[in-house]
Amino acid sequence: MPGYMGDKSCMIVHHLAVMKQECKIYYVKKKDQSYFVPDTLDQAEKDGFVSCSHCIDNIAVMTDRNF
Ligand SMILES: [Zn+2]
Numbered sequence: 001m002p003g004y005m006g007d008k009s010c011m012i013v014h015h016l017a018v019m020k021q022e023c024k025i026y027y028v029k030k031k032d033q034s035y036f037v038p039d040t041l042d043q044a045e046k047d048g049f050v051s052c053s054h055c056i057d058n059i060a061v062m063t064d065r066n067f
Pocket of ligand 1: 013014015019020022023052053054055056
C-alpha cells in the first residue's frame with residue numbers, strides 16, 4: 001500500500017496512513033490521484049506537490065526525511 005497520494009486537482013500530497021477527515025481523500029477523483037516512485041515526501045515535492053496541512057504537517061516532526 002502506498003504511503004503518499006497526491007491530488008492533482010489542487011497539487012496537495014497526503015499521507016494515507018495518517019490522513020484526517022479534513023483531507024477529503026475519498027473525494028479525490030481517480031484521474032487526479034497521483035502516486036510516487038519512490039514513495040517519499042521528497043519525491044512528491046519534486047513533482048510539485050505541497051504537503052497537506054491536515055496530515056503530513058502532523059508527522060513531519062516524527063519523520064526523518066533525510067533517510
Ligand atoms: Zn491530508
